[in-house]
Amino acid sequence: xxxxxxxETFRDDFTFRNSLYNIRRFPFPFDRDEYMxxxxxxxxxxxxxxxVFENLIDVDEHYVAEMQDRAMVLxxxxxRCQALPHMMAAxxxxxxxxxxxxxxxxxxxxxxxxxxDRWRWINRPMGIDDTFTFGDPSTLPYPPMEYITRQAQGxxxxxxxxxxxxxxxxxMVTTQADWSLDFDIGMNFMEWHGPVPLAHQIGVFDRAxxxxxxxxxxxxxxxxxxxMTVNPRLDTSPENYHKWGPDRTTVTPENVGEKMHxxxxxxxxxxxxxSNAILFVIRCYLISLDELVTVxxxxxxxxxxLKSLPPEIVDYKGLTRNRPIMIDWLAKYDDGAPTSxxxxxx
Amino acid sequence: xxVQGIKSRPEYKGLDIDPxxxxxxxxxxxxGAAALTAQVELKDTDFLAKSEILYLAAGAAPKAYDVVLSAxxxxxxxxxxxxxxxxxxxxxxxxxAQMGTRLYIAGxxxxxxxxxxxxxxxxxxxxxxxxxxRGSTARRVQCVHCKGITxxxxxxxxxxxxxxxxxLVRDHYSRRLGAFQxxxxxxxxxxxxxxxxxxxx
Numbered sequence: 001x002x003x004x005x006x007x008e009t010f011r012d013d014f015t016f017r018n019s020l021y022n023i024r025r026f027p028f029p030f031d032r033d034e035y036m037x038x039x040x041x042x043x044x045x046x047x048x049x050x051x052v053f054e055n056l057i058d059v060d061e062h063y064v065a066e067m068q069d070r071a072m073v074l075x076x077x078x079x080r081c082q083a084l085p086h087m088m089a090a091x092x093x094x095x096x097x098x099x100x101x102x103x104x105x106x107x108x109x110x111x112x113x114x115x116x117d118r119w120r121w122i123n124r125p126m127g128i129d130d131t132f133t134f135g136d137p138s139t140l141p142y143p144p145m146e147y148i149t150r151q152a153q154g155x156x157x158x159x160x161x162x163x164x165x166x167x168x169x170x171x172m173v174t175t176q177a178d179w180s181l182d183f184d185i186g187m188n189f190m191e192w193h194g195p196v197p198l199a200h201q202i203g204v205f206d207r208a209x210x211x212x213x214x215x216x217x218x219x220x221x222x223x224x225x226x227x228m229t230v231n232p233r234l235d236t237s238p239e240n241y242h243k244w245g246p247d248r249t250t251v252t253p254e255n256v257g258e259k260m261h262x263x264x265x266x267x268x269x270x271x272x273x274x275s276n277a278i279l280f281v282i283r284c285y286l287i288s289l290d291e292l293v294t295v296x297x298x299x300x301x302x303x304x305x306l307k308s309l310p311p312e313i314v315d316y317k318g319l320t321r322n323r324p325i326m327i328d329w330l331a332k333y334d335d336g337a338p339t340s341x342x343x344x345x346x
Numbered sequence: 347x348x349v350q351g352i353k354s355r356p357e358y359k360g361l362d363i364d365p366x367x368x369x370x371x372x373x374x375x376x377x378g379a380a381a382l383t384a385q386v387e388l389k390d391t392d393f394l395a396k397s398e399i400l401y402l403a404a405g406a407a408p409k410a411y412d413v414v415l416s417a418x419x420x421x422x423x424x425x426x427x428x429x430x431x432x433x434x435x436x437x438x439x440x441x442x443a444q445m446g447t448r449l450y451i452a453g454x455x456x457x458x459x460x461x462x463x464x465x466x467x468x469x470x471x472x473x474x475x476x477x478x479x480r481g482s483t484a485r486r487v488q489c490v491h492c493k494g495i496t497x498x499x500x501x502x503x504x505x506x507x508x509x510x511x512x513x514l515v516r517d518h519y520s521r522r523l524g525a526f527q528x529x530x531x532x533x534x535x536x537x538x539x540x541x542x543x544x545x546x547x
Contacts, residue, residue, distance in 0.1 A: 079493075180490055186522040187354060194353035195518050238490045238529055242511060245533025321534070 002108045005064040005125055011072075016232035018291050022061055026287045027052045028298050028343045029224040029264050034308035037199040039207045044220035044268045048344070052266060056220065057101035058283065059109065059153065064125050066153050066175070066234065073174040073235050074150075079182040080237070081146050083158070083170035090158045090170065091145040092135060093272035094279050098148045123151050145170060154266075154283030157181070159189075161276055166212060168192050169277075175234040175284045177227045177263060178241070178318065197312040215278060217271040224343075225265040227317045228326075232261050232286045251322045256329045257290040260322065262302070289330065295345045299333030306330070348455065348483055355519040356472065358458065358479040361385055361450050363393050368446030370397040371439055372420075373432070373461045375453025376404040377481035379411035382452065386418060398422040398439065402432050402457070406481070429457075433464060440468045452478040456486030456497050459524025472521060483546045487515055488525040495525055501542035503531045512539035515546075 008015045018026070047053025052060075073080055083091060099121055103112035111122040120131045128151065132139035140147045149156045149172035158170040166189040173181040184192040189209045190200075199205060215221060229236055230247040251259050263286055270279040293299035306319075306327050314320055340346055348358075361381045363370070370393055372382055379401065386394070397420040403412055416423045426432035449470060451461045458477050465475055484498040494508025502515040506528065513528030520527070532539040 180527070182493070183488070183490060183518070183520050183523065183527055187520070191354035191521075195516065200353065238527075240491075242491055242530040242533040242536075245530070246536070248534045 003059065003061055003063070003106070006061050008062070008065045010065070010069045010232055010234040014231050014233070016062070016065070016286065018287055019061060020294075021050070023287065023291050023294060024345060025051050025060075026292070027224055027264050027266050027285055028262075028292075028295070028301075028345075029226040030301055030305050031341065031343050033301055033304040033339060035305045035313075036310070037196075037202065037204050037313075039204055039211065039223075041208070041211065041221050041223045044222035044270075051344070052285065055101070055105040056268070057098060057105065057152065057281075058266070059102060059106050063153055067126060067151060069234050070150060070172075070174045073237075077237075077239060080174050081149070081172045082181060082185050083143065083145055084186065087158055087160065087170040087275070087277070088137070088144075090160070090272055090275035090277035090279075091143060093274050093277065094156065094158060095144040095148040096134070097270060097272070097279060098152045102152065126151060145172060154281050157280040157282070158272075159278045159280050161213065161278065164213065165189055166209065166278065173282075174237075176237055176282070177229075177265070177284075178236055178238050180238045182239075195316075197316050198310065212269060212278065215269060215271045217273055220268050220270040222266060222268040225267055227263050228319055228322075229261045229263045229286065230259055230322070232288070234284060234286075236263075248318070248321050251325055253325055253329060256322070256325050257293070258288055260289050260326055261286045262289070262292055289326070293330070293333045296333070297339055297346050299330065300335065300337065301339050303327050303330035303334050304339075348479055352517045352519060354521075355517075356458075356462075356477065356521060358455075358477045361452055361476050361478045363389055364448045364476070365393075366446075367393075367448035368396065369444065370448050370450065371443065372397060372399045372450045372452075373436060374399065374415070374451075375402045375457040375481070376406035376411075377409075378452030378454075378457070378478065379406070379415055381478040381480050382450075383411075383414060383418075391418075394418050394420045396421060398424075400424050400426065400432055400435055400439070402426045402429060402453075404453075404457075429460070433460070436461065436464055437468075440464070440470075443468075448476065449474075450476045450478075452480050454481045454484060454498075455479055456484065456524070459486055459521070462521065463524045466522070485515055485546050486525045487513065487528040488520070488523050489513055489528045491530060495523070496528070499526075499528075500544055500546045502545045503539050503542055504528075 052058045099112045102110040109124050113120040117134045119134050122129045155173045155175050160167040160169040168184050168187050171181045193205050266283040268281045363385050399420050412425050451458045484500045486497050487499045488495050489506040492509035496507045503512040506513050511530045514531040516527045518527045
């Protein structure tokens with residue numbers, strides 16, 4: 001299928017919108033009317049057609065605009081992309097994985113030709129046609145991870161495995177929900193999750209770590225995570241919090257449907273073949289409340305979920321100020337009818 | 347006492363003397379001197395003949411720990427006037443260090459963090475370094491916005507000494523940076539920062 005890429009922005013005038021097709025395929029993260037942290041992992045296998053699970057590396061109508069936004073973030077702050085020196089083999093693993101998936105699932109847009117170590121990569125939406133030697137970083141304009149993640153939607157962390165732990169040792173992070181790669185690089189699994197409330201106490205991270213240490217090649221896994229963002233802003237980094245923080249005071253009962261966005265991360269984890277590292281893809285999807293309530297089931301469920309949140313989660317996700325406005329506004333979409341199980345529209 | 351339960355903060359387990367080390371390198375600051383003298387009182391003192399002590403008196407200068415440390419008659423006792431020459435000397439020691447050298451660090455958390463950074467550059471596994479927190483609980487904090495580091499932060503919020511933003515000190519520590527994370531506290535409504543509160547005396 002040929003995707004029509006939108007021309008839009010994730011800053012300043014915020015022209016980002018979802019098409020009707022894209023709204024229906026949004027990965028709504030709540031499979032019931034309440035929410036609590038859990039080890040909500042499932043195999044990352046192909047799902048329904050016209051869902052974000054149709055392909056394992058999803059490319060959608062926002063691809064070109066997201067890549068333009070990433071390039072802007074990197075110009076302002078090159079520290080959003082970093083790799084510790086021992087991660088070069090893993091960087092090549094990531095380049096191979098992303099090129100192969102994009103070329104296989106979107107042949108109209110991407111082509112990968114391999115002739116031994118000599119590879120040709122064609123990215124038509126971005127106008128790129130490069131030939132390089134796999135394994136030789138001097139033949140690419142950027143280091144391998146940076147090269148390919150400037151051409152792939154989502155944030156990417158490469159996690160090294162040693163001493164029975166996982167270590168955040170490389171990443172491209174420009175669409176993050178308020179965490180800093182520059183601060184967290186080099187940390188282990190428990191350390192980088194340090195600030196998350198409640199989940200440590202209920203053992204979520206112990207179980208998740210145990211599970212991930214045993215992740216097998218060819219059997220990627222996934223989970224959904226979520227927060228809410230005012231305006232469709234991809235770069236909600238702590239680095240720029242003093243720039244986007246004031247957005248939170250601009251929400252009113254009149255504009256909440258347009259301004260407030262549910263921000264969902266489709267997180268997928270992949271064992272890499274050469275390095276034995278794990279690629280952690282954090283793909284961000286945004287949808288405004290106006291768009292979201294066009295699906296009746298989601299309009300009923302979201303206010304119920306927001307009401308059920310423990311105060312620690314409300315605080316950690318930065319929802320304290322605007323949760324009451326959202327719940328009030330969403331109330332008219334909840335007629336009290338039961339909702340069907342699972343995340344998909346009825 | 348340091349605040350407990352911060353997952354990303356190293357545990358400072360104490361300067362337990364390693365009986366198998368061929369050489370002991372002690373890097374001590376201020377009250378950290380007492381961490382070593384406490385060991386001397388507990389243990390056989392043979393290790394002192396194989397010990398090198400680098401000492402920075404800092405705020406504890408009036409207590410004259412340098413006299414006490416020097417009187418232990420280690421193989422080497424060297425005192426730095428400030429942190430910079432101490433780090434220079436430490437690098438020289440680590441360049442020449444042999445297999446079997448054990449590194450010990452004691453002092454304030456900011457000091458431990460900065461010495462640990464040098465050790466990590468030299469490829470020393472942080473788990474192998476013996477550390478003990480002594481003295482003030484002041485924090486070394488990196489501003490997440492401008493990346494500037496402010497030493498000896500005792501309040502939260504505090505004004506970043508580089509960009510001036512009022513920063514909340516988060517309970518999140520980077521070993522690589524040897525610092526806690528500081529995040530603008532009044533980003534949503536500039537000018538509404540609460541008054542600084544003494545949190546880390």
